[in-house]
Amino acid sequence: MKKYKLLNTITILLGLLSFVMIIALGWFTYENYDRERTLMENNLLQEAEFIRTSLRAKLLMGIGGDLHQLRDYVERLETSPFVKHILVFDKDKNNLLGDEKYTYTEYPDNHNEHQKVNFDSEGNYVFTFISELTIHYDILTGKKVEKSDQGIKYTTVIELYANEYYEAQREDIRRALGTGLLLLVIGLASVYFIFVIRRYYSVNVHLQNVQDYISNVIQSMPNGLISLDKTGKVETVNRTAVKLLGLEENKVVGKNIHDVLPNCKSEALGQNNSEKFEQNVECHLNDGNTIPLNIISSKIKNEIGEDLGTVLIFTDLRELKSLEKAVERSERLASMGRMAAGIAHEIRNPLSSIKGLAQYLRNKFEKDSEDHEYASVMISEVDRLNxxxxxxxxxxxxxxxxxxxxxxxxxxxxxxxxxxxELNEKKINIILMNKDDLPTVLADSDLLTQVFLNLFANSIEAMDENGTIEISFSEEEQFVIIEISDEGSGIEEENLNKIFDPFFTSKSTGTGLGLAIVYRIIENHNGKITVNSVVNKGTTFIIKLPKSN
Known part of the structure; x- marks a missing residue:
């Protein structure tokens, strides 16, 4: 963009300079024209003065009275290409010397040293110089004037051609007009190029904005995107792909996609001939992790259908897989729940009869008798079944x-x-790490109390005396997080995915429904519960509950 601004500035300055030069040229042309006109008039005047002085000198030398000699002299002066006419008139305006067809009436009233430039009948520029000449004798007769101090006054009219002077002036004007026209063309061209450059700059700014917008859209996509050239080398990669696939952007561009993801086996990454190809794969990343991905490859073509490369879209399926498992688990639990409800109803009625009969028999027997003890055991077992x-x-x-x-x-x-x-009985140490300004949650306090009682009971049962239960609180985006860790015996890795299933238990006693009920309660609060455990080191339950806002 800087070079466009510089070029625009240079063009503007060039245009302004052209217009300034046009104005300056006009001014200097006018000044030069006026100066040349003055010089021309001065030169013509000097030449006319020289002719008049020469003529006066001849008259003073005594050739007056010999008109033939005077006319010869005037004719010799008129042979000069610059002289048109030399005329001498007496006081009565009679033409004494020069072309007799000219009369004084053609000239303005007598003014001493009158000069004027005009056109003649042949279209020539003619400089006319009119002046008075005083001689002490009559040039016709040669007779001296007596008793007269002033002499006889004659009027001389000298006409000189001024074509060359005016032609030189016209040439200067033509050159000035040509230069001015050239400068005007340059100025107008500069104005035109200013608009062109501004338009070009505006288009480039718009294209740059569009490019930046498209780049931001690509970088902000929730899916990973990698574009390849025709040879399979990486051209671009967005932030999501870098994060999802564990790549380094500056080390990826220019490499072949198979070198970037050598352990991710998918036909979508190969040179397939399909316009669009989609495949779900378990992709083994360079850091050793394996994630489920949906990979879509689509060909990039130009307007005439030529292949320019391929664009790859990577979608992380981990959350989808997790949701599928959650749905599958919910369906399984619902089915087991319906079955359990049917069984419970079928068993509860007979148990009531059995308990009633056992109580009746216990009352019939002596308290210390063996039969009384059997009846008590029957009642206790019925209560446990209930x-x-x-x-x-x-x-x-x-x-x-x-x-x-x-x-x-x-x-x-x-x-x-x-x-x-129960905690005091086993001398369990409690570490409670509260958090200031912890957000509230929208929940059923009784049901959550049931959740925590169940988890605490499991931790107490899993630990020996002098164990520790650590409880911490934190927040993450829209969730409040509660972590409950113990130092118990832990859970076998193969059982971690089963502990929330109903009727699953690793204990010799228990129904296997406690953690299943915990899971159901958290799920009904739109929360999540997960577990991490290491055998002989302890177990951590992580509960996430939505914030009240």
Whole structure:
């Protein structure tokens, strides 16, 4: 853009300079014309003065009275190409010398040393010089004038050709007009080029803005984009592709795509002949990670259909895969929930009869008898089965959350108080890292209390005495995050994907519904729960709940 601005400035200055030079040329031409006219008139006047002086000298030398000799002398003077006529008139305006066809009436009234330039009948420029000449004798008779101090006055008319002077002036004017016209053309051309350059500059600015806009659009795309030339070398790569594929932009451009992603095997990256090709692949990145990708390749062609290269669009399928798994899990849990509800209803009624009969028999037997003890065990087992059935029903048809603004730190503190006796019994140390100005969440405090009680119970059961439970709070974009870490026995890696499934448990006791209910409650709050665990080192549950805003 700088060179366009410089060129525009130079053109403007050239145009202004041309117009200034035109004005200056006009002024100097006028001054030169006026000066040459004055010089011309002075030269003609000097020449006329010289002829008049020469004529007067001849008359004073005494050739007066001999008209033939005077006429010969005048005719010799008229042979000069610059002299048209030399005329002498007496006081009565009679033509004494010169062409007799000229009369004084053709000239203005007598004025001493009158001079004028005009056209003659032949179209010549003629300088006319009229002056008085005083002689002390009569030039016709040669007789001296007596008793007269002033002498006889004669009028001389000298006409000189001024064509060469005016032709030189016209030539100067033509040259000035030619130069002025040239400068005018240069000035107008400069004005034209100013508009052209401004238009060119405007078009280039517009094209640059369009290019920047397209570049920003490409860089801001949520999908990765890489463009290749005809040989498969990388031309451009956007930020999303750099981040998604773990690339370094300055080290990618100019390399072949197979050298950039050597472990990502896809026909979309090859030299296929399809106009458009789409494929889902598990792409092995250079950093060792593997991610699911949807790759679309599309040919780039010019207006006549020639192949210019290929554009590759990379879509990260990790979130989609996660959603698919979540949907699959939800469908599986819903199916298991419906089955569990049916089973629970079928079992609950017989259990009520069994418990009633067991209570009746226990009351019939002696308290210390073996039969009384058996009846008590039957009642205890029926109660345990009823608790299992209650959990199954809670899982199958969870309570709809009664949402209200909640302080998540208060809910966690309340849950810790409810488990205080179990914590003290095992001498569990609690590290609670509260966060200032933690946003509120829109949640059901009773259901979240059930979540934390279940997680705390699992941590307490997984640890020996003098263990530690660490609870921290943070926020991330639209979520409040709660992390609960313990120093328990951990979870086997192959079981991490199963612990939220109903009826899955690695403990000798338990229904396997606790964490499934926890997952369902968090899910009903539009939240997320994940787990990280290392065997013999501990487990961390990470809960994300939406902020109230």
């Amino acid at each position: 608790r299992v059935i209650r959990d199954m029903l809670n899982f199958a048809k969870p309570h709809e959350p009664k949402l209200a603004l909640c302080n998540i730190e208060d809910i966690v503190s309340h849950s810790l108080k409810l488990t205080e006796s």
